[in-house]
Amino acid sequence: MTKRAYSPKEVLAKTYKTLPWGERWSRPFGFPTVNEAWFIWGDTGSGKSSFVMQLAKELCNYGMTLYCSYEEGVGQSFKERIERFKMGEVQGRFRVVTSDAYDELVERLSKPKSPHFVIVDSFQVSGWTYEQAKQLIDRFPAKSFIFISQEHKGQPMGKPAIRLRYIAGIKVRVAGYKAFCKGRFTEDPGSCYVVWEEGVLRTSNNIG
Template structure:
């Protein structure tokens, strides 16, 4: 067991991600380490947000590995990548569609290995790569200067499966995506606004339709009174 004195604790120097603009307003300056988890229902902007985050990390000079375990290099995934502005002339993100937790560990042990590892999805990483929460947490602790970002399916409003739930509990940052709005839910302090709009047109359309629906409901009630 390793222990720290008070002075040891005070002398620890943390590195931070210097987000700016919309990213800073949503997430502040998070520590450059630990697990993050992005979760939400399909079709509401979760994957697009993850790719936008990958692009932002890359623009900031961080090396990014994106494990596209679910979609591989299919046409839909390639189009999604291009649609968020990631392309070979400006970005250096690397991809893979297969990895066991042992293979990932070996890869991360190499010099100049990625700073950020994004895994889509944690459910596929468990099913295909044999990853369980204790192994994932050990990997996170073994590489304290790296960021692990997991994308997760949900059951209702909660992450799907025990592995995802345990990793969520261990995650430093939790981001829930719904109706193209990514909301910070997690340890520590986020940005002053606390959310990021993934797709403005889709977000606005959802709220306009719901406001109209609410107004229609109110008018109907008044008509029948």
């Protein structure tokens, strides 16, 4: 069967629901659609984990958010971020899983009223292939998947992660406690999201 081809008029007639967030988020990240795929990478100690938790809290304003904490579980550092960013304020819209296998996550997301935003931290520790990650995006087109990646020499670690970055609409690199958007929606390519102001100052001044 021949697949459908869209006319320019049909494309222009389409409407999309976007994240209605404030300027702190819209300036570096624009107004992405609520089902856009994200890819976030950064080195250890860059502020990546703190950024992801801040993003998770913001996304809870727009739908149930599931944090797949494959890399850290619910260890002490994860608990400290839960406390620091007051995740108790979004208690009803935030859940954490630590050991869902791929098929178990698919089953979870297939249920009614399942989470809308799914954070996978990290892609490498999940053990998934690129094909499995792509299948998740295709199987649940109304949901938003946020893949977190380890970094090696400034790039996502491993060829599957690099491939996954290409298909994400929002690509974010975290470095020096700043999150830089390299995606399709940013309004101001020169702007960034400051994860931790004191950390930025320490990095800039080379203070330990």
